[in-house]
Amino acid sequence: MSGEALISLAQAGVDFGAVRALRDVTLQINRGERVALVGANGSGKTTLLRLLHGLVAGHGRREVHALEDTDGRPALMAMLFQRPYLLHLSARSNLLLALWLAKVPRAQRGERAAQALERVGLQGVGERAARALSGGQQQRLAMARAWAMRPDILFLDEPTASLDPSAKREVESLIDAFGADGMTLVMSTHNLGQVKRLATRVLYLEAGHVVVDLPVERFFHDPLPHAAAQFLKGELPWT
Numbered sequence: 001m002s003g004e005a006l007i008s009l010a011q012a013g014v015d016f017g018a019v020r021a022l023r024d025v026t027l028q029i030n031r032g033e034r035v036a037l038v039g040a041n042g043s044g045k046t047t048l049l050r051l052l053h054g055l056v057a058g059h060g061r062r063e064v065h066a067l068e069d070t071d072g073r074p075a076l077m078a079m080l081f082q083r084p085y086l087l088h089l090s091a092r093s094n095l096l097l098a099l100w101l102a103k104v105p106r107a108q109r110g111e112r113a114a115q116a117l118e119r120v121g122l123q124g125v126g127e128r129a130a131r132a133l134s135g136g137q138q139q140r141l142a143m144a145r146a147w148a149m150r151p152d153i154l155f156l157d158e159p160t161a162s163l164d165p166s167a168k169r170e171v172e173s174l175i176d177a178f179g180a181d182g183m184t185l186v187m188s189t190h191n192l193g194q195v196k197r198l199a200t201r202v203l204y205l206e207a208g209h210v211v212v213d214l215p216v217e218r219f220f221h222d223p224l225p226h227a228a229a230q231f232l233k234g235e236l237p238w239t
């Protein structure tokens with residue numbers, strides 16, 4: 001149900017040796033939200049994505065909630081990285097392999113892979129080598145692979161940072177469409193225009209701490225703490 005809690009963190013943190021990458025994070029990701037994580041380099045955005053996904057061990061409490069409309073199944077998650085990790089196989093075989101790893105029955109894999117390629121507009125290149133596709137196509141293939149898993153939550157770590165403007169637009173419009181389909185999105189980005197276009201809620205991180213957590217329109221209009229305001233004005237490094 002829209003608005004129900006999917007993941008909660010309470011007093012959560014992550015240390016890498018002596019580096020305190022995240023500290024004292026208490027928040028909830030709710031169904032249907034599109035959350036943007038912003039902040040300077042090293043502020044902890046990627047670590048927060050990884051902690052929410054469960055890819056990194058932290059301290060404090062992390063809870064993945066049972067969904068109301070699925071007999072108590074916990075939310076399914078997928079992650080998209082800045083540079084997609086694709087194997088030296090055809091685009092279609094990359095999808096088939098992911099479906100096999102996800103234990104999708106063999107009889108369904110072909111159809112699911114074809115649907116996923118079509119969903120991202122790559123139906124014409126299924127037999128081409130994945131790594132020979134353009135950067136934008138590779139990212140769309142990674143999105144198809146995530147979509148094929150039918151995740152409730154998609155985490156995206158700077159998904160358009162290494163793309164040219166036209167590929168960026170294509171990937172952005174797919175992210176937007178996934179959100180419109182009801183997928184909950186949590187995305188780190190250095191692109192404030194993208195935040196305006198895609199997000200409903202913004203978390204601003206500073207030195208591993210979530211300093212601002214606001215609906216997107218308030219983030220761009222409310223008075224913010226000093227460093228966050230400087231960041232918005234482009235006076236802090238964020239490229």
Ligand SMILES: Nc1ncnc2c1ncn2[C@@H]1O[C@H](COP(=O)(O)OP(=O)(O)OP(=O)(O)O)[C@@H](O)[C@H]1O
Binds near residue numbers: 041042
């Ligand atoms: N595997 C790791 N081992 C040691 N330190 C790490 C590791 N991953 C991240 N860090 C440190 O944790 C802090 C937060 O890093 P993180 O990558 O989460 O920041 P970020 O906001 O995503 O940065 P960027 O915008 O540059 O991607 C940084 O000081 C970083 O150097």
